[in-house]
Amino acid sequence: MTDYSVEALELNKSFGRRLIFNDLKFKFDKSGVYGISGPNGSGKSTLVKIIAGILGASKGKIVHKLNDQEIAEERLHDHIGFVSPYLVLYEEFSTYENLKLFAEIRGVKFNKERVDYLLNKFLLYKRKDDLLKTYSSGMKQRVKFIFALMHSPQLIILDEPTSNLDDEGKNSVYELVREEGQKNIVLIASNEKNDLELCNDIVYLEKYKN
Amino acid sequence: MIWKIFLFLLLAFVSIAGIGFPIVEKPSAWYEFPLIPGLEENAKIIFFHVPTAWLTVIAFFMSTIYSFKYLRKKNLDDDIKSYAAAQLGMIFCILATVTGAVWAKFAWGSYWSWDPRQTSIFALLLIYGAWFALRSSIESEEKRATLSSVYSMIAFVTVPFFIFVMPRIMSGLHPGSADDSNAGPVVDFKMNGNMQLIFFLSLIGFTILYFWMWNVGYRSILMREKLNKQLIRG
Amino acid sequence: MNSKSYSLFLKDFKSELRTRYAINALAMFIIVAISVILFSVGNEKISASLTGGLFWVVIFFTAMSGLSRAFVSEEERGTALTLQLIAAPSTVFSGKLIFNIILVFAMNTVIAILYSAMFEAFVIQNFALFLTSFVFGNIGLAVSSTIIAAIIAKAGAKGTLYPVLSFPILLPLILTSVQLTLFAIDGISFERAKFELAIVVSYDVIMLTASYMLFDFIWKE
Numbered sequence: 013m014t015d016y017s018v019e020a021l022e023l024n025k026s027f028g029r030r031l032i033f034n035d036l037k038f039k040f041d042k043s044g045v046y047g048i049s050g051p052n053g054s055g056k057s058t059l060v061k062i063i064a065g066i067l068g069a070s071k072g073k074i075v076h077k078l079n080d081q082e083i084a085e086e087r088l089h090d091h092i093g094f095v096s097p098y099l100v101l102y103e104e105f106s107t108y109e110n111l112k113l114f115a116e117i118r119g120v121k122f123n124k125e126r127v128d129y130l131l132n133k134f135l136l137y138k139r140k141d142d143l144l145k146t147y148s149s150g151m152k153q154r155v156k157f158i159f160a161l162m163h164s165p166q167l168i169i170l171d172e173p174t175s176n177l178d179d180e181g182k183n184s185v186y187e188l189v190r191e192e193g194q195k196n197i198v199l200i201a202s203n204e205k206n207d208l209e210l211c212n213d214i215v216y217l218e219k220y221k222n
Numbered sequence: 223m224i225w226k227i228f229l230f231l232l233l234a235f236v237s238i239a240g241i242g243f244p245i246v247e248k249p250s251a252w253y254e255f256p257l258i259p260g261l262e263e264n265a266k267i268i269f270f271h272v273p274t275a276w277l278t279v280i281a282f283f284m285s286t287i288y289s290f291k292y293l294r295k296k297n298l299d300d301d302i303k304s305y306a307a308a309q310l311g312m313i314f315c316i317l318a319t320v321t322g323a324v325w326a327k328f329a330w331g332s333y334w335s336w337d338p339r340q341t342s343i344f345a346l347l348l349i350y351g352a353w354f355a356l357r358s359s360i361e362s363e364e365k366r367a368t369l370s371s372v373y374s375m376i377a378f379v380t381v382p383f384f385i386f387v388m389p390r391i392m393s394g395l396h397p398g399s400a401d402d403s404n405a406g407p408v409v410d411f412k413m414n415g416n417m418q419l420i421f422f423l424s425l426i427g428f429t430i431l432y433f434w435m436w437n438v439g440y441r442s443i444l445m446r447e448k449l450n451k452q453l454i455r456g
Numbered sequence: 457m458n459s460k461s462y463s464l465f466l467k468d469f470k471s472e473l474r475t476r477y478a479i480n481a482l483a484m485f486i487i488v489a490i491s492v493i494l495f496s497v498g499n500e501k502i503s504a505s506l507t508g509g510l511f512w513v514v515i516f517f518t519a520m521s522g523l524s525r526a527f528v529s530e531e532e533r534g535t536a537l538t539l540q541l542i543a544a545p546s547t548v549f550s551g552k553l554i555f556n557i558i559l560v561f562a563m564n565t566v567i568a569i570l571y572s573a574m575f576e577a578f579v580i581q582n583f584a585l586f587l588t589s590f591v592f593g594n595i596g597l598a599v600s601s602t603i604i605a606a607i608i609a610k611a612g613a614k615g616t617l618y619p620v621l622s623f624p625i626l627l628p629l630i631l632t633s634v635q636l637t638l639f640a641i642d643g644i645s646f647e648r649a650k651f652e653l654a655i656v657v658s659y660d661v662i663m664l665t666a667s668y669m670l671f672d673f674i675w676k677e
Binding site for chain 3: 293345348349351352355356359360361365368369371372373375376377379380383384386387390391
């Protein structure tokens with residue numbers, strides 16, 4: 013059990029002069045599954061991007077802490093796993109090459125056992141040496157989960173995790189969410205009822221519109 | 223209101239005095255300008271050309287400062303202030319180039335001769351031309367503000383190079399250039415008291431005019447943005 | 457510059473070998489640019505000083521044809537987000553910079569060899585001076601075109617904008633490099649060229665510092 017916490021402090025985001033959300037506050041400091049919900053265009057993806065440190069907030073900030081130590085912005089990516097439909101991996105490389113390159117660029121050792129375990133879990137082991145451009149969209153979605161989990165992050169952010177997946181794929185995702193939720197923080201941004209049923213606590217974005 | 227009338231009178235006086243006052247060999251009356259050998263009537267350009275060049279520098283410098291402020295505070299109003307300043311800078315830059323080129327035709331014999339200052343102002347035209355092209359290619363306000371601010375910062379660090387490199391590579395014709403045989407700026411040496419007075423009045427007048435135009439400019443852009451937003455909301 | 461940036465560079469390098477995005481364009485552009493000059497010169501004898509200037513014209517336009525790929529390809533394919541998730545901005549910038557520096561050196565060496573084979577007037581008297589200015593000029597060219605490429609990529613891959621934005625920024629470097637090339641052709645000593653060399657070196661240093669400081673703003677939307 014790791015002592016990881018993520019907290020939003022009076023977060024505000026506007027695009028130009030259009031307000032997305034205002035005065036958003038939450039704190040997740042126990043391992044578990046948390047949800048972010050809101051209608052289309054309410055800023056779910058924007059919020060998860062801000063949490064992941066990809067996008068800057070207009071006001072306020074997100075504080076990530078590990079064992080009560082605030083994590084520096086440029087180290088944040090080592091503690092976060094991120095899956096979303098708009099995430100794209102390198103099509104000219106195979107799954108295995110992609111994952112190896114990512115480990116090298118992160119500057120961590122390539123953990124073969126974990127990657128093989130995840131490849132088996134997502135039923136991709138047999139095709140790990142095929143180029144990504146030969147994959148179907150569902151398979152690409154599954155590779156993204158391996159990408160997000162290979163470095164054993166403490167915060168796993170899933171933006172619409174079950175889009176593009178068949179029932180089998182959805183089941184392995186749910187299984188994984190429950191498993192990871194035992195020891196880490198899992199954040200799901202989604203409108204799907206099934207996805208949100210897994211969550212211990214949900215942030216409703218409609219509440220922060222003014 | 224009173225200062226607008228004052229500004230009008232000041233600029234009117236500068237224009238009339240700058241163009242109309244006669245140039246004589248031995249100035250005695252308060253309205254007479256001294257004769258500068260080699261320049262004669264051409265010397266009067268100084269009342270209009272120098273202020274435009276000066277305002278080009280002021281405007282682009284202000285634009286850079288507001289770009290810098292935007293990057294620090296991420297306030298879109300700063301970006302608009304920077305934009306309004308750059309617009310005026312561009313206008314004055316073109317005016318300075320044109321007045322300079324016309325004058326150069328009469329004084330130096332050709333419109334353009336790649337004197338260091340001509341090259342520098344040409345570089346400024348290029349930089350801000352590119353800057354406006356960049357801005358017009360980006361839809362999202364925030365992205366436009368950020369990227370154009372970064373570009374002004376990068377352009378700003380090249381300025382010292384233009385100052386040091388140009389005079390070394392090409393020979394100068396402007397007063398005050400390293401190889402100017404008359405040594406030293408015209409302002410100190412060859413202008414008499416009333417010429418200097420009119421010159422500085424003109425500088426002050428044009429500077430006030432610039433700040434007023436800048437103020438009106440950025441406020442009108444702000445208002446337009448607000449109106450657009452209201453129209454979209456219905 | 458650490459192992460992470462180097463790994464990112466290796467990724468780009470392998471990717472380049474498989475897709476040949478930049479190399480093909482650059483190679484063709486070098487040939488096109490040099491032949492345009494050859495055709496326009498025809499049978500005229502051109503002076504040595506003119507070849508020195510045209511040399512940098514070829515370099516500038518070739519650089520503008522290929523160096524934006526480093527960032528534009530990531531942005532076009534949507535993989536920029538993936539990079540943000542695995543690397544700090546400084547790592548990304550260094551990785552892309554190494555890639556572009558290698559590309560610039562390869563491209564300019566090819567240009568220099570082809571160029572001196574094609575133009576008889578292009579004879580370097582002071583080769584050491586030429587080499588020194590060539591190295592520092594290339595670094596400056598790579599640094600400036602990398603940071604402008606990052607801006608272009610975020611602005612939505614406007615290819616035509618790239619030379620427009622780069623030219624004023626590269627102007628001091630190109631003017632000084634042309635001057636240094638002319639010095640090398642005339643066989644002028646290091647001693648007399650040290651002011652110009654100092655300008656090129658300080659351009660490199662200042663641009664590198666400014667680029668590192670500003671890249672964060674560009675990269676993080």
